[in-house]
Amino acid sequence: MREPTIFELSSNGRTGVIFPEADVPLAELPEKMLRRDLPLPEISEIDVVRHFTHLSHLNYSIDENIYPLGSCTMKYNPRINEETARMPGFIFSHPMQAIETVQGNLVLMYQLQEWLKAISGFHAITLQPAAGAHGEFTGVLIIRAYHRDRNDLKRTKILIPDSAHGTNPASSSMIGMEVLTVPSDARGNVDLAALKKSCDETTAGLMLTNPNTLGLFDENIQQVIDIVHQAGGLVYGDGANLNALMGIIRPADMGIDLMHFNLHKTFSTPHGGGGPGSGPVGVSEALVDFLPEPVVGVIEEAEEDLPPLYGFIKPAKTIGRMKSFQGHFGVLVRAFTYIMMHGAAGLRNASEMAVLNANYLLARLRNTYKVPYDRICMHEFVAEGRWPDAEGIHALDIAKRLIDYNLHPPTNYFPLIVPEALMIEPTETESKQSLDAFVDIMIKIAGEAHSSPELLKNAPHHAPVKRLDEVKAARDLTLCCGRTE
Numbered sequence: 001m002r003e004p005t006i007f008e009l010s011s012n013g014r015t016g017v018i019f020p021e022a023d024v025p026l027a028e029l030p031e032k033m034l035r036r037d038l039p040l041p042e043i044s045e046i047d048v049v050r051h052f053t054h055l056s057h058l059n060y061s062i063d064e065n066i067y068p069l070g071s072c073t074m075k076y077n078p079r080i081n082e083e084t085a086r087m088p089g090f091i092f093s094h095p096m097q098a099i100e101t102v103q104g105n106l107v108l109m110y111q112l113q114e115w116l117k118a119i120s121g122f123h124a125i126t127l128q129p130a131a132g133a134h135g136e137f138t139g140v141l142i143i144r145a146y147h148r149d150r151n152d153l154k155r156t157k158i159l160i161p162d163s164a165h166g167t168n169p170a171s172s173s174m175i176g177m178e179v180l181t182v183p184s185d186a187r188g189n190v191d192l193a194a195l196k197k198s199c200d201e202t203t204a205g206l207m208l209t210n211p212n213t214l215g216l217f218d219e220n221i222q223q224v225i226d227i228v229h230q231a232g233g234l235v236y237g238d239g240a241n242l243n244a245l246m247g248i249i250r251p252a253d254m255g256i257d258l259m260h261f262n263l264h265k266t267f268s269t270p271h272g273g274g275g276p277g278s279g280p281v282g283v284s285e286a287l288v289d290f291l292p293e294p295v296v297g298v299i300e301e302a303e304e305d306l307p308p309l310y311g312f313i314k315p316a317k318t319i320g321r322m323k324s325f326q327g328h329f330g331v332l333v334r335a336f337t338y339i340m341m342h343g344a345a346g347l348r349n350a351s352e353m354a355v356l357n358a359n360y361l362l363a364r365l366r367n368t369y370k371v372p373y374d375r376i377c378m379h380e381f382v383a384e385g386r387w388p389d390a391e392g393i394h395a396l397d398i399a400k401r402l403i404d405y406n407l408h409p410p411t412n413y414f415p416l417i418v419p420e421a422l423m424i425e426p427t428e429t430e431s432k433q434s435l436d437a438f439v440d441i442m443i444k445i446a447g448e449a450h451s452s453p454e455l456l457k458n459a460p461h462h463a464p465v466k467r468l469d470e471v472k473a474a475r476d477l478t479l480c481c482g483r484t485e
């Protein structure tokens with residue numbers, strides 16, 4: 001049944017506001033300020049509250065149940081993050097204020113840069129990029145600036161493994177780089193022979209997601225990096241999967257030259273609705289001068305016991321500004337809080353538990369769902385949503401049936417190198433009980449796929465919106481359900 005819109009709940013003359021008696025002479029509003037054509041709903045306060053509370057229950061969030069959306073790291077967002085992000089000193093400050101009046105904000109940004117350096121091993125950090133893909137875009141601009149600065153103008157190609165995230169080729173080609181795909185080998189690693197063949201004097205760099213989108217750590221990572229470096233290229237790390245590595249290995253120590261972080265994934269900022277995110281980029285020493293401006297730093301050393309003055313520094317050969325003001329400051333506060341609350345040992349523990357949880361799910365599901373690259377995974381793994389003896393059943397049907405059991409489906413049809421892919425990432429914040437509950441339903445659905453496939457083909461049965469034509473929904477989106485005028 002279609003949900004009524006707030007306009008349909010409207011009733012002439014009903015109101016949710018009681019204005020106080022006017023204590024000034026009444027005056028007519030200027031006619032040009034009145035929008036008499038606006039069909040504003042007339043509705044009481046309780047009906048407004050009920051309407052939106054009801055709509056919120058139709059949604060799904062990590063606060064309700066496991067959210068195993070592979071590649072998205074939908075971990076619990078600790079409430080203390082929200083408390084700190086709402087502190088008056090932060091929310092009432094303005095980016096145009098004089099730096100002397102916002103030293104607290106600048107210390108927070110500086111300290112976050114330092115912590116991200118310690119976690120990753122990089123030499124310097126920019127906090128500006130608005131999300132992971134924006135970090136990639138920033139990173140490829142830095143790679144291009146580095147080669148141009150050395151007058152090495154023919155390096156116009158970016159190599160991208162076929163197990164990479166889709167944003168990698170998109171970010172590279174937006175900058176005008178030519179994208180070459182490198183295949184994976186049978187174990188899900190970068191194919192070394194193919195990589196060698198693709199590397200030459202036109203290689204600007206390699207964009208490497210590690211762990212990759214199969215959830216696998218590249219077993220030949222050192223050779224991969226060496227091959228690209230020997231050809232004169234740089235290695236860009238897509239650090240969106242850092243949730244598997246924190247406190248265990250530092251990407252810069254492996255020889256990666258620059259990398260973005262997804263603060264909204266690894267460091268727990270809510271991002272289910274598509275943002276805002278934050279995609280800081282860390283760089284090695286050779287790339288520091290190319291960072292976007294400004295970077296937060298100490299601009300005046302302290303006198304005796306006084307704190308130093310923090311401010312903005314312009315890197316010598318900067319690629320310019322990537323975002324207005326200082327990026328998504330509220331996300332920075334949340335990530336700062338998360339890192340501070342966990343400490344070094346806590347971050348390592350989070351990664352270890354994320355890997356353990358994924359391997360537990362893998363172990364319990366691998367006899368029911370085919371896992372094409374079946375080896376110890378990192379924080380996620382990819383299974384196939386199909387069986388030779390369940391004809392006509394696709395990953396999409398399994399995903400839709402999960403909705404009937406009030407579970408968010410895993411990512412499906414990605415990565416592209418696994419047919420009918422179901423990409424499952426539980427994160428560290430799920431308990432054994434919720435992992436078991438998820439597995440039990442997945443096994444039940446596999447049984448239904450064989451015994452009553454129509455249950456899957458017609459799912460979801462209990463959701464307010466039934467099976468959609470996904471192509472039409474993407475091309476012809478109707479956001480105002482029920483509005484006729």
Ligand SMILES: Cc1ncc(COP(=O)(O)O)c(C=O)c1O
Nearest residue numbers: 071072131132133165167240277
């Ligand atoms: C591996 C990987 N790289 C890049 C991105 C892009 O990040 P964002 O969605 O913040 O732009 C994602 C997003 O989840 C990802 O999983």
